[in-house]
Amino acid sequence: MQQAITNDFLKALASLTSTEQELILDAVNLFAQNPQHPGLKLHRLDKLKNKGFWSIYVNKDIRIILYKDSSGPWILAYVDHHDDAYRWAETHRAEVHPRNGVLQIFRTVEVTQVEPRIVQPLIGHHSEEYLLDLGVPPSYIKPLLLVEDEERFLELISGLPQDVQERLLDLAARKPVIPPPKVATTEEWLRHPLARQHFYLLESLDELRRALNYPWEQWMLFLHPAQREAVERVFQGPARVVGPAGTGKTVVALHRTAQLARRYPGTSILLTSFNRYLASRLKAALRLLLGELPPNLTIENIHGLARRWYEEHIGPIQLATEKDYASHLQDAARQLSHEPSFLLSEFSFADEWGLYAWEAYRDFPRTGRGIPLTARERMKLFGVFQEVWAALEAKGSLTFNGLLHRLRDKAERGTLPRFRAVVVDEAQDLGPAELMLVRAIVEEAPDNLFFALDPGQRIYKGPLSWQALGLEVRGRSIRLRVNYRTTREIATIAEKVLPPSLEGEVREVLSLLRGPEPEIRQFPTQKACEEGLLTWVRWLLERGTQPEEIGVLVRIWHLADALENAFRKAHIPVTRLSDKEVLEGGVRLGTVHSAKGLEFRAVAVFGANKGFFPLEAQLRKAPSEKDREEVLEKEENLLYVAFSRAREHLWVGYWDEPSPFLPTG
Ligand SMILES: Nc1ncnc2c1ncn2[C@@H]1O[C@H](COP(=O)(O)OP(=O)(O)OP(=O)(O)O)[C@@H](O)[C@H]1O
Numbered sequence: 198m199q200q201a202i203t204n205d206f207l208k209a210l211a212s213l214t215s216t217e218q219e220l221i222l223d224a225v226n227l228f229a230q231n232p233q234h235p236g237l238k239l240h241r242l243d244k245l246k247n248k249g250f251w252s253i254y255v256n257k258d259i260r261i262i263l264y265k266d267s268s269g270p271w272i273l274a275y276v277d278h279h280d281d282a283y284r285w286a287e288t289h290r291a292e293v294h295p296r297n298g299v300l301q302i303f304r305t306v307e308v309t310q311v312e313p314r315i316v317q318p319l320i321g322h323h324s325e326e327y328l329l330d331l332g333v334p335p336s337y338i339k340p341l342l343l344v345e346d347e348e349r350f351l352e353l354i355s356g357l358p359q360d361v362q363e364r365l366l367d368l369a370a371r372k373p374v375i376p377p378p379k380v381a382t383t384e385e386w387l388r389h390p391l392a393r394q395h396f397y398l399l400e401s402l403d404e405l406r407r408a409l410n411y412p413w414e415q416w417m418l419f420l421h422p423a424q425r426e427a428v429e430r431v432f433q434g435p436a437r438v439v440g441p442a443g444t445g446k447t448v449v450a451l452h453r454t455a456q457l458a459r460r461y462p463g464t465s466i467l468l469t470s471f472n473r474y475l476a477s478r479l480k481a482a483l484r485l486l487l488g489e490l491p492p493n494l495t496i497e498n499i500h501g502l503a504r505r506w507y508e509e510h511i512g513p514i515q516l517a518t519e520k521d522y523a524s525h526l527q528d529a530a531r532q533l534s535h536e537p538s539f540l541l542s543e544f545s546f547a548d549e550w551g552l553y554a555w556e557a558y559r560d561f562p563r564t565g566r567g568i569p570l571t572a573r574e575r576m577k578l579f580g581v582f583q584e585v586w587a588a589l590e591a592k593g594s595l596t597f598n599g600l601l602h603r604l605r606d607k608a609e610r611g612t613l614p615r616f617r618a619v620v621v622d623e624a625q626d627l628g629p630a631e632l633m634l635v636r637a638i639v640e641e642a643p644d645n646l647f648f649a650l651d652p653g654q655r656i657y658k659g660p661l662s663w664q665a666l667g668l669e670v671r672g673r674s675i676r677l678r679v680n681y682r683t684t685r686e687i688a689t690i691a692e693k694v695l696p697p698s699l700e701g702e703v704r705e706v707l708s709l710l711r712g713p714e715p716e717i718r719q720f721p722t723q724k725a726c727e728e729g730l731l732t733w734v735r736w737l738l739e740r741g742t743q744p745e746e747i748g749v750l751v752r753i754w755h756l757a758d759a760l761e762n763a764f765r766k767a768h769i770p771v772t773r774l775s776d777k778e779v780l781e782g783g784v785r786l787g788t789v790h791s792a793k794g795l796e797f798r799a800v801a802v803f804g805a806n807k808g809f810f811p812l813e814a815q816l817r818k819a820p821s822e823k824d825r826e827e828v829l830e831k832e833e834n835l836l837y838v839a840f841s842r843a844r845e846h847l848w849v850g851y852w853d854e855p856s857p858f859l860p861t862g
Contacts (some may be wrong), residue, residue, distance in 0.1 A: 201273070201399065202273045202397050206276060207419075208275050220259065220364075228261075228271075250264055251285070298379055300396070302358070302534065303337075320365070331364045350369060359394060359395070366709075367707075377391055397419060407488060415461075420448070424448060431643055431644055437675070438648075439675075445581065447479070447623075450826075464618075466616060467502070467638075468483065468495070468496045490565075503634060514594070515593055536820050544582055549629050608638045617642070618640075621646075648670070656789075666735075685711055687840065691840035720850060735769070737799050745782055747800075750842065751809075800846070802847075825849045
């Protein structure tokens with residue numbers, strides 16, 4: 198028998214204990230086989246004004262609330278302890294929307310909540326007809342047209358289906374809003390994108406079980422229509438999904454990978470990222486999404502894969518770091534009357550772009566490099582770079598960029614295996630060498646390349662033109678803007694760290710969650726800041742927050758050492774973030790880099806000082822004003838990444854001078 202669940206049901210189920218969840222799943226199973234089973238005591242909640250709700254018995258304490266109309270499937274709408282479950286049924290109603298034909302389950306609006314004391318209603322200038330077209334339930338129209346303050350408006354709409362909330366928020370922000378399409382037939386509605394955001398047709402209980410194993414389980418079953426498009430569309434060339442932090446880009450990358458593995462069985466698919474911490478998390482999440490990982494799927498950070506492939510297909514290699522060649526470049530800089538930092542930066546530039554032949558370096562545009570060079574200077578510099586490459590080669594070593602380009606060369610000559618499709622998460626962190634490699638190791642075919650990215654989170658590499666790399670995504674770019682992670686209060690302050698438009702893209706974010714205002718605290722000393730942090734952590738723990746739900750983020754590991762001791766002295770368990778798939782219990786402590794792609798119920802940024810954001814050592818390395826700007830932008834992005842890891846609580850502490858990136862006012 199066909200059953201659907203709502204996202205409210207899944208959320209409610211996830212908030213119960215695992216023993217209760219098991220009992221509920223047993224009852225759902227029994228119900229699927231025989232709804233009339235006497236043990237379930239299925240009965241209609243006749244006393245309710247709102248018709249259509251039913252209840253089944255799980256045990257003495259727990260009830261499942263269902264909804265059924267004359268033709269549709271049974272819908273598991275809610276589950277809770279007895280009184281709460283019935284209270285939910287009393288305060289909700291289910292209705293097919295008169296305009297778009299989709300079933301909506303929403304909180305009943307209490308007419309007494311709205312006193313007509315009109316000064317200037319927030320959206321009062323719109324017509325009732327238009328609000329109906331937007332999918333607003335008829336009972337909400339009058340209260341909405343009267344409401345005048347934002348708080349009250351947000352409270353009122355919080356009981357509505359998410360798609361309606363999104364449209365109303367846009368309306369309040371005076372944006373043009375297009376009414377959703379109408380569903381053609383009643384049979385069709387459950388498969389309609391509008392409904393699939395709220396209802397999920399259960400195929401097996403296993404899906405539900407798996408979803409419950411992953412924190413914030415909703416993403417496994419319910420996708421936003423924009424996310425669904427990014428997951429399901431067949432793209433005729435490279436494609437991407439963009440959106441601010443918390444809008445579900447990783448969720449899209451995971452679902453799309455699973456989808457591609459199904460769409461192209463027997464071929465190999467790669468899911469990759471720049472950051473190795475993130476890659477191991479992607480693996481764990483995909484394992485949960487799919488139950489087990491299909492053999493045709495590789496999930497590995499791009500450098501890990503490149504190094505492994507190099508050793509397998511070319512041979513053993515010793516990697517050179519800047520220390521191995523810096524002195525050579527510094528000596529040459531003195532002779533050529535350049536700043537040593539400039540030579541290091543120019544060498545990295547040539548190495549990143551794979552400009553190993555004189556003609557390639559000579560002809561390559563240096564636009565935006567800050568320091569202009571004459572043809573003669575270029576030739577001299579190239580001579581020095583060649584010496585470095587040759588010296589490394591003689592020692593049997595290679596820079597990482599060199600390794601990436603050699604591998605790419607081999608791939609372009611057709612002597613490396615190719616993936617049918619590659620999905621890259623956090624693609625803003627890939628530089629030219631990584632992107633060129635990714636392009637070379639994937640087949641030329643539809644659906645071959647998919648990138649998930651946020652320019653505001655670029656923390657490793659400088660900005661670059663994708664078109665120059667042959668990665669044209671025009672017409673194949675999907676934008677996400679509903680923030681599923683962060684409260685409105687935190688998302689607002691996080692966005693203030695960044696300019697409103699980045700790399701020509703307007704940043705837009707819509708958060709439907711509410712919570713306390715973030716705290717930005719100044720302390721006289723580092724020690725006092727430490728004390729302040731411990732007090733806040735204790736406060737969270739006393740209120741029932743689990744230690745693992747708290748993330749303490751610092752700019753450099755060195756700061757974590759002192760903090761770790763302070764936590765231990767205070768007898769608060771603490772664990773460092775690492776690339777392990779499973780971490781031990783305790784408050785999570787790490788650098789912002791190690792928290793990439795992660796999220797915590799509560800986040801503390803410890804040391805939001807002027808000297809850490811931006812990190813002075815990074816600024817000192819910048820040879821030109823242009824490089825300095827680039828460093829500043831990356832450092833600003835880092836603070837944004839830190840803030841946007843928080844779901845409900847954000848605490849920011851600093852001593853000495855505050856970071857210039859901290860939002861004021
Ligand atoms: N459709 C959805 N329904 C419910 N929750 C969702 C949905 N999509 C994403 N989420 C939740 O939102 C949070 C953020 O998702 P995700 O990590 O994919 O965002 P992101 O855009 O990759 O963020 P970041 O760029 O900050 O890493 C996660 O907790 C995820 O479970």
